[in-house]
Amino acid sequence: MIESSDLRMSRIPLSHGAGRIPALGFGTLIPDPAVTITATKDALAAGFRHFDCAERYGNEREVGTALQAGLAAEKIAREEIFVTTKLWNSNHRPERVAPAFQASLDRLALSYLDLYLIHTPFAFQPGDDHDPRDQNGNVIYDRGVTLLDTWKALEALVDHGNCRAIGLSDITLNELQPLYAAARIKPAVVQVESHPYLPETELLDFCKQNGIVLLAFAPLGHGMRPGLLEDPVIASIAARVEKTPAQVLLAWAVQRGTAVLTTPKSATRAKESFDISSLPQYALDEINRIQTRQRLNPVVTTGVPGFIPKAKGAEPGS
Ligand SMILES: NC(=O)c1ccc[n+]([C@@H]2O[C@H](COP(=O)([O-])OP(=O)(O)OC[C@H]3O[C@@H](n4cnc5c(N)ncnc54)[C@H](OP(=O)(O)O)[C@@H]3O)[C@@H](O)[C@H]2O)c1
Numbered sequence: 641m642i643e644s645s646d647l648r649m650s651r652i653p654l655s656h657g658a659g660r661i662p663a664l665g666f667g668t669l670i671p672d673p674a675v676t677i678t679a680t681k682d683a684l685a686a687g688f689r690h691f692d693c694a695e696r697y698g699n700e701r702e703v704g705t706a707l708q709a710g711l712a713a714e715k716i717a718r719e720e721i722f723v724t725t726k727l728w729n730s731n732h733r734p735e736r737v738a739p740a741f742q743a744s745l746d747r748l749a750l751s752y753l754d755l756y757l758i759h760t761p762f763a764f765q766p767g768d769d770h771d772p773r774d775q776n777g778n779v780i781y782d783r784g785v786t787l788l789d790t791w792k793a794l795e796a797l798v799d800h801g802n803c804r805a806i807g808l809s810d811i812t813l814n815e816l817q818p819l820y821a822a823a824r825i826k827p828a829v830v831q832v833e834s835h836p837y838l839p840e841t842e843l844l845d846f847c848k849q850n851g852i853v854l855l856a857f858a859p860l861g862h863g864m865r866p867g868l869l870e871d872p873v874i875a876s877i878a879a880r881v882e883k884t885p886a887q888v889l890l891a892w893a894v895q896r897g898t899a900v901l902t903t904p905k906s907a908t909r910a911k912e913s914f915d916i917s918s919l920p921q922y923a924l925d926e927i928n929r930i931q932t933r934q935r936l937n938p939v940v941t942t943g944v945p946g947f948i949p950k951a952k953g954a955e956p957g958s
Contacts, residue, residue, distance in 0.1 A: 647894045647916045648687060654828040655851040658805035659754060661829065662722055663894045664914065665690035667857065667901035673702045679905045680706035684714060684721075686910035692831075692855075692901045693748065694726040694759055695740060696770060696945065700747035708749055723748065724755035724829075726809060727794070729943050730770055732763035732785050737793035741803065752802040756794060757831055760810040761787050762943025771944075779944060787815070788822050795825045805829065807852075810940045813843045820850060831855040834898065835868055835889065836927050837934040848897060855899045859889050862936050862947050873930055877923045884912060891916040892927050 651660035666683040668691060670676045676699040680691065684707070693703050711718065725748065731740040741756060763782040765772040772780040797803040807829035808816065820826060830847055834840045834856035847854045861868035868874060869885045878885045886902075890913060893900040904910040937947050 645918075647891055647918055648914055650894060652853050652897075652899055654755075654805050654853060655826055656805070656828065658828055659722070661755070661853055661855075661899050662688075662690035663899045664688065664890065664916065665692050665722075665724075665855070665899060665901045666910075667692045667903040668699060668703050669694070669697055669903060670699065670905065673699055675905055676702040677706045679903070679910070681710045681713075682907040682910040683904065683914075684710035684716070686904075686907070686914045688910065688914060689716075689720060690722040690724075690899070690901075692724045692857075693744075694728070695731075695744050696726065696728045696759060700725060700744055704747055704749040718750070722754040723750060724757060725753060726757040726759035727790070728759050728770055729762050729764040730767055730772065732758070732782060732787075732790045733766045734785070734789050734793040736766055737790065738797065741797055745802070752804065755805045755807060755829055756797060756803050757807045757809045757829065758787070758790055758794065760939055760943040761808065761815050763787075763790070764943065779942070781943075787819055791819060791823055795823070798825055807831065807855075810943070812940060813846055816843070816846070820852075826850070827852055829853045829855050829899075831857060831901075832940065833858045833935060833937050834893070835859050835861055836871070836874070836892065836930045837861065837868060837932045838936075839928075844896070844898065853899050854897075855901060856893050857901045858936055858947075859893045859900045859902055860886050861889075861934075864936065864947075871930065871932070873926055877919070877926060881919060881923060883917070886913055887916050888919065888923070888927075891919045892924060895919060895924060 650663040653660050666688040725744045763785045765780040794806040805828040807827045809831035844854050874885045878888045904913045
């Protein structure tokens, strides 16, 4: 259930009374450290209160710097923002989880996290190398640890009190169901790629039935063109409701009951992307009838990050 009729302010309650996640979130998958700082400050100033980070993005320190400065400048209390980060694949061994969590907290300069996610269900060879490969260039997976082993270590973080909620990312429904059944603390959030070309309807239904928030990434199709931002159905609705295609895509995501992550990199885009308002039912119906199906990021099948290269080339992380 979404709280607040103003889509920009909507927050979705998390299971176990772990607070409320702002539906509209800002993602920090930004390769450039300087842009990470300016974009994070701009997002906070535009109104974003939900920040999605990851150890793998290599910029938690810059996000922490920007949040400290931004909170002070905007006179916003830590409790008003919601911060997530993610455990990387090479830290799945249970004894590596608490140190990885603490290292993220230190880089972000925070005393607690609102949400900690297992970045992908794939365990890589444990160690400091984020991308362990054999001599043939193949990823070295770790067969000595299960997802449930790692999950139990995340449950212990919640028990210890400086992690309010835990969840999973880049997971399929088939992998989620047994983990959900076995978990002592049920996942509060599942973060996956989702947009009108990849609605993940079955997963969303399961999440809604079980009190899990589906957190959609790449809602604008990662900004790829041609792509969702130029889809004729989206463009036509945007013209009729006098909003931009990005605003239409973000409103659709929130109105269907998901939380959503987008990555505006300038102040103008941050203001635009935050300024969403409810779409009429006919618009939601038209978007739901779009037949194009496309996954942009294969991380869910391999644990290896990165969007599928288009004309301009891919980015290094996911
Ligand atoms: N769990 C995972 O494996 C995973 C994977 C991917 C992403 N994520 C998370 O999800 C976040 C969002 O993913 P995403 O970056 O793919 O989201 P997205 O919002 O679909 O795509 C972002 C791109 O869209 C463009 N854009 C942003 N605002 C716009 C606007 N108002 N109008 C037109 N274009 C706009 C920007 O392109 P320009 O660069 O041209 O400005 C931006 O780089 C990431 O930052 C990360 O936190 C998680």
